[in-house]
Amino acid sequence: MSNYIKLLPDSVANQIAAGEVIQRPASAVKELLENAVDAGAKEVELIIKDAGKTTIQVIDNGCGMSAMDARMCFERHATSKISSADDLFAIRTMGFRGEALASIAAIAQVEMKTRPAEDEIGTCLQIEGSKVISQEPCQCSSGTNLIIKNLFFNVPARRNFLKSNTAETRHIIEEFIRVAVIQPSVAFSMIHNDKVVFKLPKGGLKSRIVGLFGTNYNEKLLPVEQRTEILTIKGFIGKPEYARKTRGEQYFFVNKRFIKHPYLHHAVNNAFAELIPVDSFPSYFLNIDIDPKEIDINIHPTKTEINFRDAKYVYAVMQAAVKQSIGKYSLTPTIDFEIDPAIELALGNLPKEGLKQPKIHFDPDYNPFKQERSEGFRSEIPIKKEKQDWKEFYQHHLPEEKNTRETEESEKAHDTGLDLIHEKERLKFFQIQNTFITSNVRSGLMVIDQHKAHERILYEYYFKKLKDASHGSQQMLFPQNIRLSPGDAEIVRELKSDLLKLGYMLDSVGKNGFVINGIPADLQENDSVVVLERIIENHKKHLKDINYDKSVNLARSMAVNLAVKTGTRLQEKEMAEIFDSLFACHAPETALDGSRTLAIIPLNDIEHYLKEKKK
Numbered sequence: 001m002s003n004y005i006k007l008l009p010d011s012v013a014n015q016i017a018a019g020e021v022i023q024r025p026a027s028a029v030k031e032l033l034e035n036a037v038d039a040g041a042k043e044v045e046l047i048i049k050d051a052g053k054t055t056i057q058v059i060d061n062g063c064g065m066s067a068m069d070a071r072m073c074f075e076r077h078a079t080s081k082i083s084s085a086d087d088l089f090a091i092r093t094m095g096f097r098g099e100a101l102a103s104i105a106a107i108a109q110v111e112m113k114t115r116p117a118e119d120e121i122g123t124c125l126q127i128e129g130s131k132v133i134s135q136e137p138c139q140c141s142s143g144t145n146l147i148i149k150n151l152f153f154n155v156p157a158r159r160n161f162l163k164s165n166t167a168e169t170r171h172i173i174e175e176f177i178r179v180a181v182i183q184p185s186v187a188f189s190m191i192h193n194d195k196v197v198f199k200l201p202k203g204g205l206k207s208r209i210v211g212l213f214g215t216n217y218n219e220k221l222l223p224v225e226q227r228t229e230i231l232t233i234k235g236f237i238g239k240p241e242y243a244r245k246t247r248g249e250q251y252f253f254v255n256k257r258f259i260k261h262p263y264l265h266h267a268v269n270n271a272f273a274e275l276i277p278v279d280s281f282p283s284y285f286l287n288i289d290i291d292p293k294e295i296d297i298n299i300h301p302t303k304t305e306i307n308f309r310d311a312k313y314v315y316a317v318m319q320a321a322v323k324q325s326i327g328k329y330s331l332t333p334t335i336d337f338e339i340d341p342a343i344e345l346a347l348g349n350l351p352k353e354g355l356k357q358p359k360i361h362f363d364p365d366y367n368p369f370k371q372e373r374s375e376g377f378r379s380e381i382p383i384k385k386e387k388q389d390w391k392e393f394y395q396h397h398l399p400e401e402k403n404t405r406e407t408e409e410s411e412k413a414h415d416t417g418l419d420l421i422h423e424k425e426r427l428k429f430f431q432i433q434n435t436f437i438t439s440n441v442r443s444g445l446m447v448i449d450q451h452k453a454h455e456r457i458l459y460e461y462y463f464k465k466l467k468d469a470s471h472g473s474q475q476m477l478f479p480q481n482i483r484l485s486p487g488d489a490e491i492v493r494e495l496k497s498d499l500l501k502l503g504y505m506l507d508s509v510g511k512n513g514f515v516i517n518g519i520p521a522d523l524q525e526n527d528s529v530v531v532l533e534r535i536i537e538n539h540k541k542h543l544k545d546i547n548y549d550k551s552v553n554l555a556r557s558m559a560v561n562l563a564v565k566t567g568t569r570l571q572e573k574e575m576a577e578i579f580d581s582l583f584a585c586h587a588p589e590t591a592l593d594g595s596r597t598l599a600i601i602p603l604n605d606i607e608h609y610l611k612e613k614k615k
């Protein structure tokens with residue numbers, strides 16, 4: 001039998017290998033941009049035509065190549081980045097396989113001009129389907145200028161598989177972003193069919209994100225920074241209120257290499273869990289700087305997975321970093337109150353312990369149609385007293401000169417004859433439809449959803465209680481008995497210490513029974529059993545969630561069950577309580593379901609509306 005195994009000619013082998021590395025124009029763009037960054041370029045320009053199908057050009061001012069290297073770089077496994085297997089664990093460059101240029105040269109017409117800064121004369125090389133057409137000295141700028149023409153010219157099948165220009169351009173832009181966003185110290189530009197798509201000067205990470213994703217990102221971002229002995233996480237996350245319905249801008253990098261990592265993604269999501277709706281996604285741009293020894297980088301060029309030696313550790317640091325960033329920034333109020341800046345400061349500085357639970361006592365006998373009652377209500381709480389309460393609450397935060405400013409202001413008002421809102425009337429609250437609390441703030445009219453706001457307040461209040469050791473409860477006048485199924489009784493036993501922190505004092509009687517001796521301070525005795533049952537139900541419902549956190553869940557149950565309902569009439573004092581307590585919360589603007597607790601109707605809009613001629 002004759003031998004029938006033959007070695008493939010290099011050109012064919014290269015073409016087959018190229019199919020793995022270069023699948024579409026965007027893959028070539030990625031490889032060229034990464035080479036430019038690896039070459040230490042400070043300026044990189046990407047020029048494409050017809051979604052990269054006819055031309056992809058990358059011009060950089062990096063280290064350039066000698067005549068010899070210019071020829072070598074198109075050989076398979078030719079790389080300057082590693083020389084032994086050990087080097088694989090010390091890689092900080094993007095490339096290291098020495099496959100990209102060989103692959104590109106196998107399936108396209110390539111022209112490269114390159115010159116190291118120290119050489120006077122550069123090299124111009126043309127290569128097509130792995131064959132060198134010409135190589136000669138030439139005049140050129142220092143750095144490398146590489147043009148790829150007619151990608152897949154000799155692999156028509158693959159060319160036919162390319163998608164529409166719009167789709168291929170989208171892929172290219174995505175690759176461009178993945179390289180450019182994390183290299184803000186390098187200026188990047190992208191031109192498509194002679195139109196500038198991006199022009200990104202060098203700067204910081206924030207301005208790079210803004211440059212790529214739009215100026216509205218300026219106010220959307222929160223910085224993240226966390227250092228440990230093993231790694232440093234740095235970057236930005238989107239504020240919870242800007243979370244999106246689609247997986248938008250989610251970028252992880254490890255040593256500035258873009259990666260996808262569902263496990264770490266989960267860590268970030270977890271940190272956001274309480275602040276965004278279930279079906280929306282936070283944005284993030286986070287780089288993990290880590291010793292290459294701690295990761296397995298030997299991934300396929302087109303893939304983006306990476307393995308950490310200790311993924312659990314990275315997960316924990318990531319989650320803590322993001323949580324910290326959210327916590328730190330949601331403490332600073334972003335709303336400009338129509339009050340003294342000193343008070344604003346006090347709001348921001350309120351110690352955590354200052355979180356007090358508002359007591360909502362509504363009058364069940366109230367009849368809104370009874371005229372004299374509603375009038376009585378107004379005189380019942382004189383405005384003067386209102387101010388006193390407010391002052392008492394912030395007394396130790398108010399600076400001395402407060403009074404002078406107050407008189408100055410009223411004098412000014414008097415001077416101009418303007419009806420300036422006087423201090424005592426500034427924090428006046430009105431209720432709309434027994435649902436919303438309104439108050440005027442510097443920039444307009446603030447509208448607070450009473451139910452959502454109270455839920456947020458109670459949630460934080462109970463969450464803190466669960467974390468604290470202390471507990472408080474009110475003795476039941478008539479202790480209640482409750483019988484439960486064996487499963488539910490088991491849950492109550494398991495939650496007993498947490499329930500005690502919430503205020504539930506329970507003692508077992510018989511096999512699956514309990515006697516309720518004490519209940520949370522703000523619970524009506526009549527509701528004690530129902531609320532306990534709901535807590536058990538809610539606990540069961542969420543037990544299987546991977547994100548399950550017992551305290552979060554219990555605090556949520558309490559908040560949902562006890563928050564003042566929509567449609568409940570509130571007294572002005574109660575509204576003030578909600579207002580005060582809300583702004584002492586960590587995340588005053590975020591409702592428990594991730595939506596907003598409040599809105600501000602800007603003064604401008606009101607003015608604009610009133611200026612319009614009636615039709």
Ligand code: ADP
Pocket residue numbers: 031035036038039060062063064065073078079080081094095096097098099100101102143144
């Ligand atoms: P890798 O990046 O994996 O080393 P490539 O095929 O992408 O493999 O490139 C091969 C080599 O060519 C690189 O190791 C580098 O030395 C050189 N090279 C490629 N592009 C550039 C460039 N823009 N500037 C300077 N040198 C380059």
Ligand code: MG
Pocket residue numbers: 031034035094095096100101
């Ligand atoms: Mg490379």
